[in-house]
Amino acid sequence: MIPELGHFALALAVALAFAQGVIGIFAPGLRDPRAMRGAPALALSQFLAIGAAFLALIYAGVVSDFTVENVANFSSAQVPLLYRITGTWGNHDGSMLLWCFILSLCGATVAAFGNGLPASLRARVLGVLGLVSGGFLLFTLTVSDPFTRLWPPPLDGAGVNPILQDPGLAFHPPVLYTGYVGFSVAFAFAIAALIEGRIDAAWGRWVRPWALISWCFLTAGIALGSWWSYYTLGWGGYWFWDPVENAALLPWLTGTALLHCAIVVEKREALKAWTVLLAIATFSLSLSGTFLVRSGILNSVHSFAAAPNQGLFILALLAITIGGSLLLFAIRAPILAATGIYAPLSRESALVLNNIFICSIATVVFVGTLYPPFVNLLFGIQLSIGAPFFNETVLPLAGPIILAMGVGPMMAWKRAALLPVLRQLWLAAAVGLLVFLVMAANRHVIAALGLAGGAWVVMAALTDIAGRIRLFRVSAGSSLARLWALPRAAVGATLGHIGFGMMVLGIAGMTLATQKVIVLKPGQSTQLGGYTWTLDDIHDAPGPNFSQRVADISLSENGKVFMTLHPARRFFSAQKVITNTAAIRTNGFQDIYAVFAAEPPGSGGAELRLNRHPLAPEIWLGGLVMALGGGISLSDRRLRVGAPARKKPAGAVA
Amino acid sequence: MSPLRRRLLFGIPLALAVAGGEGFYIILRRMQENDYDPHALPSPLIGKRPPAFNLPGADGMQGFSNTDLLAPPKPMLVNWFASWCVPCLQEAPMLMKLAKTGLEIWGIAYQDHPKDLANFISTNGNPYTRLAADASGLTAINWGVYGVPETYFIDKQGIVRWRYAGALTDDVVSGTLQPLLQKYA
Numbered sequence: 001m002i003p004e005l006g007h008f009a010l011a012l013a014v015a016l017a018f019a020q021g022v023i024g025i026f027a028p029g030l031r032d033p034r035a036m037r038g039a040p041a042l043a044l045s046q047f048l049a050i051g052a053a054f055l056a057l058i059y060a061g062v063v064s065d066f067t068v069e070n071v072a073n074f075s076s077a078q079v080p081l082l083y084r085i086t087g088t089w090g091n092h093d094g095s096m097l098l099w100c101f102i103l104s105l106c107g108a109t110v111a112a113f114g115n116g117l118p119a120s121l122r123a124r125v126l127g128v129l130g131l132v133s134g135g136f137l138l139f140t141l142t143v144s145d146p147f148t149r150l151w152p153p154p155l156d157g158a159g160v161n162p163i164l165q166d167p168g169l170a171f172h173p174p175v176l177y178t179g180y181v182g183f184s185v186a187f188a189f190a191i192a193a194l195i196e197g198r199i200d201a202a203w204g205r206w207v208r209p210w211a212l213i214s215w216c217f218l219t220a221g222i223a224l225g226s227w228w229s230y231y232t233l234g235w236g237g238y239w240f241w242d243p244v245e246n247a248a249l250l251p252w253l254t255g256t257a258l259l260h261c262a263i264v265v266e267k268r269e270a271l272k273a274w275t276v277l278l279a280i281a282t283f284s285l286s287l288s289g290t291f292l293v294r295s296g297i298l299n300s301v302h303s304f305a306a307a308p309n310q311g312l313f314i315l316a317l318l319a320i321t322i323g324g325s326l327l328l329f330a331i332r333a334p335i336l337a338a339t340g341i342y343a344p345l346s347r348e349s350a351l352v353l354n355n356i357f358i359c360s361i362a363t364v365v366f367v368g369t370l371y372p373p374f375v376n377l378l379f380g381i382q383l384s385i386g387a388p389f390f391n392e393t394v395l396p397l398a399g400p401i402i403l404a405m406g407v408g409p410m411m412a413w414k415r416a417a418l419l420p421v422l423r424q425l426w427l428a429a430a431v432g433l434l435v436f437l438v439m440a441a442n443r444h445v446i447a448a449l450g451l452a453g454g455a456w457v458v459m460a461a462l463t464d465i466a467g468r469i470r471l472f473r474v475s476a477g478s479s480l481a482r483l484w485a486l487p488r489a490a491v492g493a494t495l496g497h498i499g500f501g502m503m504v505l506g507i508a509g510m511t512l513a514t515q516k517v518i519v520l521k522p523g524q525s526t527q528l529g530g531y532t533w534t535l536d537d538i539h540d541a542p543g544p545n546f547s548q549r550v551a552d553i554s555l556s557e558n559g560k561v562f563m564t565l566h567p568a569r570r571f572f573s574a575q576k577v578i579t580n581t582a583a584i585r586t587n588g589f590q591d592i593y594a595v596f597a598a599e600p601p602g603s604g605g606a607e608l609r610l611n612r613h614p615l616a617p618e619i620w621l622g623g624l625v626m627a628l629g630g631g632i633s634l635s636d637r638r639l640r641v642g643a644p645a646r647k648k649p650a651g652a653v654a
Numbered sequence: 655m656s657p658l659r660r661r662l663l664f665g666i667p668l669a670l671a672v673a674g675g676e677g678f679y680i681i682l683r684r685m686q687e688n689d690y691d692p693h694a695l696p697s698p699l700i701g702k703r704p705p706a707f708n709l710p711g712a713d714g715m716q717g718f719s720n721t722d723l724l725a726p727p728k729p730m731l732v733n734w735f736a737s738w739c740v741p742c743l744q745e746a747p748m749l750m751k752l753a754k755t756g757l758e759i760w761g762i763a764y765q766d767h768p769k770d771l772a773n774f775i776s777t778n779g780n781p782y783t784r785l786a787a788d789a790s791g792l793t794a795i796n797w798g799v800y801g802v803p804e805t806y807f808i809d810k811q812g813i814v815r816w817r818y819a820g821a822l823t824d825d826v827v828s829g830t831l832q833p834l835l836q837k838y839a
Contacts, residue, residue, distance in 0.1 A: 277667060284671070292678065311682045319675050326668035333664050334657070374677055384698075388795045516770075517743045518777070597740050609740055 003068050006056025007147040010097070013049035013104070014141055016042055017134035020107070024127020025195075028120035036119045039126040040111035046133065047108035054101045057146050061088040066153040070094055070146045076159035078545045086170035087160040092294060093146035095173060099290065100140055102174070102181040103133045110185060117206065124192035125185070132184060135317045143310050162546070162572040162579050168228035172221060176248060179218025180286040183255060185210040187283035190276045191325055194332040199276065204266030207279065209634055211262055215255045216630035222248050223623030230616075231582050238510070238619055241390040246369045247289030253362040254282040257355045264351050267413060271352070272336040273329075278355075280329060284322040291318060343415040350408035350416075357401045364393045402453040402504060405497055406460030410467070424467060428459035450508020457501030461494045492633025496626050503622030509590075509615020517597070521605035529612030531592075532556045536564075538599070538606050546570040551596040551606045553583070567596040567608070591616040698798045699806065699814040704732075705796040709786035712763050713772050717786035723760075724812040729838045730758035733782070734794065734804040736766045737774035742803045745821035746778035752827070753781035757835070761785045764794055764802050807831070809838040 020042035027035035057070070061084045066072040074094070075087045089098040107129040114122045140146070163169070189207045193199045225248070230238040239245060258278040264271045291314045342348040368385050406428055410421045422429075432452040439448030466472075468490065469482040483491075514529045525534035536552040548570045555563040565583035572579070585592045593611040600607055699705075704720050711717035723732070733749060735742040753759055761782035763771050771787070788794055797806075800819045807816035816834055818826060 273664070281667070311685070312679075315675065315678055315682060322671050323668065323675065326671050330661070330665040330668045334660050370674070373681055377677055377681055384798050384800050386798075386800050388791045388799070392792075392795070515738055516773075517738070517740055595740075598744070607743070 003147045006053045009052040014137045016046040020130030036123040039123040043107040043111035047104040050104045069148045069150040076157040093144045096140040125188040128188035128191045172224045176221030182214025183283045186279040190279035199272045208262045216627040220627040227620045241387045251285040257358045273333040347411045432456035447511045454505030461497040488636035489633045492629045495629030499622045499625030502618045506618030513613045515611040565594045567594045707793040712787035715785040732806040737770040741821040749781035
């Protein structure tokens with residue numbers, strides 16, 4: 001009964017979404033205020049309908065209703081409650097519903113909190129969101145229905161993929177999807193602006209919080225995914241340049257560019273068409289990333305493939321959404337003229353430079369990801385592009401960004417002078433240089449460059465903040481008061497840059513990692529990274545829906561044991577799958593990482609993979625700090641209070 | 655900029671998207687007709703000689719270049735590996751077994767430190783007749799190496815006939831490698 005209600009709610013949502021789309025887009029043209037008010041109401045009802053469908057699916061998963069095919073195939077009565085819930089979106093059909101749910105949540109948020117928007121703009125934005133939502137809901141309902149019944153039901157479900165039975169992965173998809181889907185709002189604002197033919201500072205101010213919140217979620221989602229692969233896949237890697245990872249990285253890159261150039265629109269009313277294009281591109285890349293990966297076109301370790309007829313449906317949806325919006329852009333964008341002018345050396349130019357470099361990286365990643373299938377298609381040549389290509393091409397492009405990142409935020413709007421800025425940054429430059437020289441003396445040139453770059457970015461961001469609060473030039477209390485009074489957006493931006501610097505430090509630190517693969521018998525020990533690693537024992541241990549073998553390893557320095565690790569090998573009997581659970585201990589500046597890889601027959605011992613990863617935690621910590629910076633920036637008063645003031649000139653509000 | 659050129663400029667994103675969409679459409683159609691398998695890990699080298707390279711030796715052994723692979727006296731393997739890779743460790747006994755049968759195996763250590771490499775060879779044995787080091791990883795890009803371990807089968811004309819990404823297992827050896835050895839003997 002409940003699944004049927006869910007199915008009905010899903011069908012209802014399709015109708016509501018299309019009604020929202022049509023009314024939202026056409027009502028402003030009719031100048032009918034009552035019709036325009038219909039759009040928010042429809043957006044809220046659509047959200048309620050999808051919410052009901054989503055809850056129905058979760059309910060089916062929680063009570064293990066195996067008459068629902070989705071639950072029978074991807075869940076099991078033995079799986080812990082958390083994974084029975086998360087399992088509902090750990091597969092293609094269920095994740096589609098989650099995707100649509102988040103999209104409707106975005107629409108409902110615009111409807112509920114967009115009272116300050118002009119009624120016509122709000123209606124149009126909701127209309128665009130309604131059409132996108134309607135298309136994907138129709139897809140879910142017709143060709144990937146998560147409520148399909150199965151009769152007779154099996155006694156038990158096939159179970160959740162053991163790799164997915166992990167708290168990190170349970171929350172990775174919703175967070176990542178919120179990031180992907182959140183960019184739909186910036187996209188809808190861009191389309192609405194193209195329809196209205198008007199973009200001004202107020203528009204920039206509305207779009208930026210939406211781009212910012214999606215960016216925060218996307219950053220956190222990517223960091224979670226990377227962290228998960230680091231501790232689960234068991235060989236200590238954190239980024240593999242897999243097509244699915246690239247699919248998430250691309251909208252992150254263009255989204256980062258969007259975030260920066262929306263500031264220029266807001267403050268200076270320049271770069272309008274470019275900002276609109278970035279908003280369209282970011283959402284288009286989110287869509288392509290989520291869906292082309294599933295069509296099975298791209299070769300990936302993330303097996304999420306759908307049937308080819310679903311692929312064609314998705315392609316048609318993408319063609320309408322992306323093609324339609326770019327067509328509108330080609331027709332309408334040429335009339336958007338910049339009003340603000342700026343000198344070649346100014347904050348605006350620095351942000352343009354940032355955009356150029358970020359978009360170059362995005363282009364390289366995009367081409368590298370799509371080159372193999374397209375070359376095969378055009379010339380029949382088969383080739384593969386892997387991590388070596390991306391490492392060689394992306395890292396050199398990241399260098400200029402890192403250098404410019406320190407200087408850019410301190411440049412003045414309209415016209416700036418470089419020399420005074422550089423003079424303020426002497427300390428950051430000196431620290432960077434010192435780090436480089438110390439590391440280069442130890443012959444780690446790559447690590448030296450990376451660590452110096454990371455230190456430069458962090459120090460430059462701190463210098464910027466120190467200058468603003470006049471640290472050491474006025475009393476500490478007065479500095480603190482100034483810090484409190486700073487615009488939150490400035491604090492957030494600084495934190496974002498610090499987070500990025502930390503991530504660079506972490507990535508550079510990882511190049512200094514030491515590791516060893518070794519077979520040890522109980523009682524034997526080995527040396528690595530200045531520590532003595534001893535295998536004390538190998539024993540069995542019980543688990544809820546798996547059995548496991550655990551290796552007890554103790555680490556000692558100068559004969560004193562200071563840490564014990566318990567990596568395990570888990571056997572999931574339902575799926576006949578073995579997973580390696582790594583043991584990771586961190587002190588915030590380095591990870592001690594041990595994997596129990598195998599028990600080679602005849603050796604009587606354990607094959608262990610031992611790693612010491614300096615600065616590894618900074619990679620994810622940096623991601624978290626970046627997302628946190630975005631969050632603080634979001635709480636800026638100006639974003640909340642200033643937004644409705646479209647009639648006022650921009651300067652008066654700022 | 656003239657208005658027309660400005661219009662054309664703004665049409666570029668659309669043109670790119672249309673071209674991309676059409677490509678994806680054709681790929682999807684061919685996938686439906688089972689004409690195209692994106693999940694096969696194809697190697698661009700099959701049927702060709704390896705691209706030009708010249709790598710120094712490692713661990714006191716002689717390195718090699720593409721000219722050394724032009725006409726081996728009998729079919730041979732080139733094995734990409736690294737001391738830091740777990741599957742390579744699992745593969746090591748199999749390589750030792752193959753080397754004992756008289757099969758010539760040349761190794762290329764991918765982005766490895768000399769000390770770790772020496773350690774790896776001394777613990778796991780040395781199946782390689784020659785051992786080169788690709789410290790920069792650039793030769794790996796030219797070969798289209800997807801990840802280590804990866805093994806290339808080279809016939810007497812120096813042409814790559816087969817590539818296997820991943821650790822060689824009993825099944826792969828008896829099912830694919832042995833027939834190849836007979837075919838190209």
